[in-house]
Amino acid sequence: MKIAFIGGGNMASALIAGLAGKLTAGADIHVVDPNADALERLRTQYGVTTATAADADAAVAAADVIVLAVKPQSMRDVAAQLRPLIDTARQPLVVSIAAGIRSADLARWLGYGAIVRCMPNTPALIGMGITGMTATAGVSAQQKQAADDILRAVGPTVWLDDEAQIDAVTAISGSGPAYVFYFIEAMQQAAKELGLSDEQGTQLALATFAGAAQLATQSSEPVSLLRERVTSKGGTTYAALTSMEQSGVKAAIVKGAKAAAARGKALGDELGAAG
Numbered sequence: 051m052k053i054a055f056i057g058g059g060n061m062a063s064a065l066i067a068g069l070a071g072k073l074t075a076g077a078d079i080h081v082v083d084p085n086a087d088a089l090e091r092l093r094t095q096y097g098v099t100t101a102t103a104a105d106a107d108a109a110v111a112a113a114d115v116i117v118l119a120v121k122p123q124s125m126r127d128v129a130a131q132l133r134p135l136i137d138t139a140r141q142p143l144v145v146s147i148a149a150g151i152r153s154a155d156l157a158r159w160l161g162y163g164a165i166v167r168c169m170p171n172t173p174a175l176i177g178m179g180i181t182g183m184t185a186t187a188g189v190s191a192q193q194k195q196a197a198d199d200i201l202r203a204v205g206p207t208v209w210l211d212d213e214a215q216i217d218a219v220t221a222i223s224g225s226g227p228a229y230v231f232y233f234i235e236a237m238q239q240a241a242k243e244l245g246l247s248d249e250q251g252t253q254l255a256l257a258t259f260a261g262a263a264q265l266a267t268q269s270s271e272p273v274s275l276l277r278e279r280v281t282s283k284g285g286t287t288y289a290a291l292t293s294m295e296q297s298g299v300k301a302a303i304v305k306g307a308k309a310a311a312a313r314g315k316a317l318g319d320e321l322g323a324a325g
């Protein structure tokens with residue numbers, strides 16, 4: 051299977067890192083990006099072949115799967131560049147990871163409709179991503195399987211019945227790693243203000259996150275029960291959670307995630323309306 055990545059930035063690198071070494075014999079990854087430094091890094095680290103955007107024609111024409119990993123704002127121009135290069139007789143699969151961009155708009159820009167739209171996340175870099183996926187009616191069962199194989203190389207996949215749900219996936223798992231890093235940063239700051247060293251605070255915060263996440267994953271009990279077990283009445287955790295509730299922390303997180311979903315939809319509306 052020949053996979054051409056259009057865009058070799060953060061998210062493409064995370065996917066390529068997870069994929070490299072997992073591909074079967076004969077499979078290969080080709081990356082197209084105007085940034086020569088990014089291409090050099092990907093060649094050195096993962097042994098992929100590369101081309102600058104001006105030089106992409108052969109790689110795109112030969113690809114079985116074309117992964118579009120450019121910014122949503124660049125997608126329309128990139129699709130226009132790709133349009134004459136896609137060999138429709140060969141029926142390649144197009145996989146888009148862009149937030150917001152709807153399959154119908156992308157199909158119109160490409161003049162081609164076999165599209166899987168998905169939303170991965172950056173823990174893919176260490177094979178611990180998770181991806182929400184949808185396919186248009188033009189995607190064959192075999193192509194769906196190929197897309198699933200590619201994304202499952204970096205973590206589990208969740209197929210959605212309705213493409214509109216992908217904005218919710220974006221809000222939870224696509225953007226979610228940033229919320230987790232934000233919470234860890236807050237724990238690091240608290241540790242410092244409470245007199246621990248940076249190193250101690252980081253070690254304690256990271257191990258607590260990893261341990262709690264694993265405990266929740268491995269437990270058959272609801273997360274709320276695990277929380278209650280830490281929270282002795284009148285104890286320290288109770289003091290912390292009461293203060294956080296009073297500050298509206300949970301409500302603020304829910305509101306923030308909804309803002310991400312709304313931004314995904316708005317990006318689709320704004321960029322999709324552009325012809």
Ligand SMILES: NC(=O)C1=CN([C@@H]2O[C@H](COP(=O)(O)OP(=O)(O)OC[C@H]3O[C@@H](n4cnc5c(N)ncnc54)[C@H](O)[C@@H]3O)[C@@H](O)[C@H]2O)C=CC1
Nearest residue numbers: 057058059060061082083085119120121122147148149170
């Ligand atoms: N970063 C994240 O956590 C996630 C990002 N995404 C989506 O992935 C896409 C890429 O995001 P990032 O990797 O974070 O951005 P990025 O800015 O790191 O990567 C975009 C890459 O596209 C390249 N590029 C620009 N024009 C190009 C062209 N004409 N042809 C080929 N390459 C071109 C840029 O040089 C850059 O390397 C976005 O659409 C984003 O919504 C999806 C899930 C998670």
Ligand SMILES: O=C(O)[C@@H]1CCC=N1
Nearest residue numbers: 148149220224225226
């Ligand atoms: O922030 C963004 O727009 C992208 C999509 C999900 C994660 N990063």
